[in-house]
């Protein structure tokens with residue numbers, strides 16, 4: 143047993159650092175490091191930078207234009223990128239639909255879609271959830287009916303993250319109402335510019351617009367946009383759910399936020415002393431840091447096991463539960479660290495592209511402006527991608543066998 | 545031992561509850577929250593008519609002369625309705641401050657005008673380096689002849705924008721951090737040199753940072769003796785803390801009710817999700833927290849006027865610690881059990897959650913009070 147990465151892996155880490163130093167601009171990293179949102183163009187710009195370096199298809203094999211990294215390399219990249227203030231990678235294209243297209247798509251589909259994902263030319267969003275189908279995804283009702291060489295799609299999807307930016311949506315739709323729930327589902331790729339699609343924003347509790355409702359009314363989708371076979375979509379979707387494990391715990395982002403927490407707690411004063419010297423507050427920082435360390439090693443164990451035999455398993459649920467709990471704790475401590483100055487709430491201060499006006503001092507320290515909003519926003523972590531209750535059901539069924 | 549409200553208290557509660565449930569629905573809340581001022585003078589007039597603004601004003605100033613239990617009886621309704629008007633800031637806290645000086649004409653006149661809803665006053669006390677330490681005052685008041693000149697910066701003053709008068713604490717002696725040397729002044733909000741940087745707070749209420757830049761006030765606007773204001777300020781803040789606890793318990797009750805209702809009607813996997821035992825237990829835990837919090841809100845109301853300052857502060861810190869922890873659990877779990885819907889601005893749930901978060905951040909969070917409690921009981 144040893145904890146250290148191999149020499150090659152360490153060399154790889156150096157290479158990633160070097161790339162980030164050269165390619166990551168400070169206007170982007172400043173925003174990321176200070177908790178501000180990025181816009182569509184900033185994300186796509188970053189994707190193009192990665193692409194130019196040959197890293198656009200993160201986690202893809204070489205034959206599809208990816209760098210052919212193993213999961214340890216992906217993990218290292220994500221950690222370094224997070225620490226340096228790199229944009230969070232929007233997963234829907236590279237990490238979600240692309241692996242499905244590679245595994246189950248036709249050669250024509252692979253050629254049509256993958257290069258544009260890698261090059262940051264097309265934005266994808268995920269259309270699984272519906273108002274009546276959240277945790278119970280298989281109860282989804284959006285219908286697709288065959289009409290010649292098209293499907294006609296009717297129904298409603300919801301909670302589509304950044305759907306307002308999307309060129310394409312990958313959807314689960316019902317093609318056989320008679321079959322048992324999971325059996326009648328098909329996986330479709332739908333152009334967001336198709337006639338009959340309406341996108342409506344959902345405002346979340348932090349005042350932000352990151353999710354949408356998407357309505358489909360007689361939307362015609364060519365048959366060639368179907369992945370794999372009709373009525374087998376559930377299998378492909380499950381493949382996708384099990385696919386992403388290396389980054390799910392978000393270790394790098396948690397480390398970055400923890401460092402920010404310590405910086406802020408060192409600047410905040412209580413009884414005229416730095417807050418970080420307060421024994422109770424310091425103990426809570428220590429607790430979350432220790433929890434994170436334990437999770438990091440757990441994550442590394444999963445990676446090491448995968449290096450030997452790549453098989454997605456329910457360990458992802460452990461990483462997801464613990465990771466979200468740790469992120470949520472850190473965001474809560476960040477908010478509490480600034481005390482009363484977490485109360486002022488100026489939505490415009492969180493928007494992408496917001497420029498701090500140096501002629502006007504904000505109330506309280508500048509770093510306080512986004513902290514309550516991100517605490518609110520981070521509550522989503524235990525809800526999306528399978529709620530933490532559902533993850534616990536998976537652990538007790540799949541790992542424990544109860 | 546008796547935990548019943550008196551008939552009078554119950555009537556007050558019923559009147560406030562009826563008014564708010566009829567007149568202060570979620571749509572009204574959203575409209576007021578989105579308005580420029582962030583509070584509604586028409587609501588303020590109605591509250592005056594109901595007697596809410598006169599509850600703790602002494603009878604000599606035309607008030608009802610009631611105390612913390614009457615405040616407790618109606619604050620829960622304010623929380624449940626997400627009331628944005630400055631009841632806590634003006635009708636509870638500022639009123640409590642002024643009561644200590646009711647034998648002085650300026651305070652007595654202001655109290656009388658507050659009881660009728662004609663005037664609003666708020667306490668501008670905490671400062672940016674203070675966090676939650678009430679003696680951390682560095683704003684200065686310098687006497688020159690028959691007036692004082694005030695310079696300083698007051699942080700996150702709730703409802704300052706709605707106030708006609710600010711009750712400003714400022715140092716006339718000693719240094720930042722000393723309990724002595726703090727004086728209190730009546731400052732018109734519109735006085736030259738008073739600059740407000742106003743903003744909404746996370747829960748949609750309004751606050752401002754108040755900058756005092758060479759503000760001149762006549763010597764007669766000082767309340768009480770020079771340098772002796774911290775005690776009455778702290779006493780008023782404790783009364784406010786008890787009222788805030790009651791507001792938070794009202795919010796928690798609303799969240800428990802809404803969540804129970806939601807898990808009854810939301811169907812997944814062919815059943816109401818309330819059938820899943822893990823959610824049943826979660827709601828049971830929420831209820832346990834709620835009842836503990838309610839108990840401590842009673843304790844806070846019963847003790848916030850206690851002459852024994854040690855006993856008073858122990859009880860209030862204990863209450864705020866419990867209510868902070870309970871509010872955190874109830875708020876977070878209400879969101880969680882609503883799934884994605886809980887995250888939306890559209891549902892009242894997220895607004896209640898934010899009000900609980902704000903309550904946690906006001907007057908010290910549970911950790912601050914846990915530590916204060918430990919200090920107060922060391923060696924006991």
Ligand SMILES: Cc1cc2nc3c(=O)[nH]c(=O)nc-3n(C[C@H](O)[C@H](O)[C@H](O)COP(=O)(O)OP(=O)(O)OC[C@H]3O[C@@H](n4cnc5c(N)ncnc54)[C@H](O)[C@@H]3O)c2cc1C
Pocket residue numbers: 267268269270271273275276277278300301302303304353522525526527528529530531532535810812813817820822823880881882883884885887
């Ligand atoms: C910010 C955000 C972004 C999202 N982005 C996307 C996206 O891009 N694309 C997409 O398709 N979806 C997206 N989602 C949807 C997300 O996947 C769902 O919200 C999630 O699956 C939960 O479904 P629900 O909201 O309907 O909650 P419900 O399923 O109704 O759950 C409500 C509560 O019941 C609990 N519960 C349900 N079933 C059980 C059970 N069997 N046992 C125990 N407890 C149970 C849940 O844990 C939860 O606490 C997003 C959601 C959010 C909040």
